[in-house]
Amino acid sequence: MRFEEREILLKDGRKCILKPNSSEYAAQMLEYLKATPGETDFLLRYPDEVKWTLEEEQKILDDLRDNPYAVMMIAIVDGKVAGNAGVNGIGYQRKLRHRCSLAIALYKEYWGLGIGSAMLDYLTELAKQVGWKQIDLEVVEGNERALATYKKCGFVETGIRHRALIFDDGTYRDEILMYKEL
Numbered sequence: 001m002r003f004e005e006r007e008i009l010l011k012d013g014r015k016c017i018l019k020p021n022s023s024e025y026a027a028q029m030l031e032y033l034k035a036t037p038g039e040t041d042f043l044l045r046y047p048d049e050v051k052w053t054l055e056e057e058q059k060i061l062d063d064l065r066d067n068p069y070a071v072m073m074i075a076i077v078d079g080k081v082a083g084n085a086g087v088n089g090i091g092y093q094r095k096l097r098h099r100c101s102l103a104i105a106l107y108k109e110y111w112g113l114g115i116g117s118a119m120l121d122y123l124t125e126l127a128k129q130v131g132w133k134q135i136d137l138e139v140v141e142g143n144e145r146a147l148a149t150y151k152k153c154g155f156v157e158t159g160i161r162h163r164a165l166i167f168d169d170g171t172y173r174d175e176i177l178m179y180k181e182l
C-alpha cells in the first residue's frame, strides 16, 4: 500500500526516513536480502537462497506497493537502505482475514538506534488502517534484541513452535510466537 513518508530522529542524532518500498530500491534490496542473513542467524533465509533477478525484484516491490493488503516499508539513512519491514495478510478466507504477519530486518550497523521500534509503531498504525485486528510474528529463540523490541512495542508471547528451523549443520531451533491486538 501507499502511505505517507515519515521522518524519525535516531539515537545518534541522524535522521531516518520511513517510506513505501518500490522498484526504485530493487538493486539495493537484492544486496540487502543477500547481506543481512550473513550478519545474523536469526533470519529465515540463507544468502544463497536469493536467486531472483533485478526485474523480478522490481515487480515484487511495485506489486506490494500497489496492494492495499500489504505494507512494505523501507528505512533510509543518509540516502542508503538501513532496513526493511513488512506486514502481510495471513489469508483471504473470512476466518483468517483479521490476521497479518510481520517481518523486519536491519543491517547490523543500524541496530540499536531506534529504527526497529519506530518501524513497528508505524506498521501498527498502518495495519489498523487496513482493518487487521492483530499482528502475528515469530522470533527465533535467543534473539533477545528482537524480543525486547517487540515487547517494548506491545507484543506479547503466546507460545513456542518447537524445532521450527533446521540449519545446514543439522541443528534445530525453536521459534517464540508473539502477537499484538490492534
Ligand SMILES: CC(C)(COP(=O)(O)OP(=O)(O)OC[C@H]1O[C@@H](n2cnc3c(N)ncnc32)[C@H](O)[C@@H]1OP(=O)(O)O)[C@@H](O)C(=O)NCCC(=O)NCCS
Binding pocket: 040, 042, 043, 083, 104, 105, 106, 107, 110, 111, 112, 113, 114, 115, 116, 117, 118, 138, 139, 140, 143, 144, 145, 146, 148, 149, 152
Ligand atoms: C530486531 C531489530 C529489528 C530491532 O531493531 P533495532 O532498531 O535494533 O531496535 P531498537 O533500537 O528500536 O530497540 C532495541 C531495544 O532492544 C534492547 N536490547 C538490545 N539488545 C538487547 C538484549 N540483548 N537484551 C535485551 N534487550 C536488548 C535495547 O536496549 C532497545 O531497547 P530501549 O530502546 O528500551 O533501550 C534489529 O536489531 C534487527 O534487524 N536485527 C536483525 C534481524 C532480526 O533479528 N529481525 C527480527 C526477526 S524476528
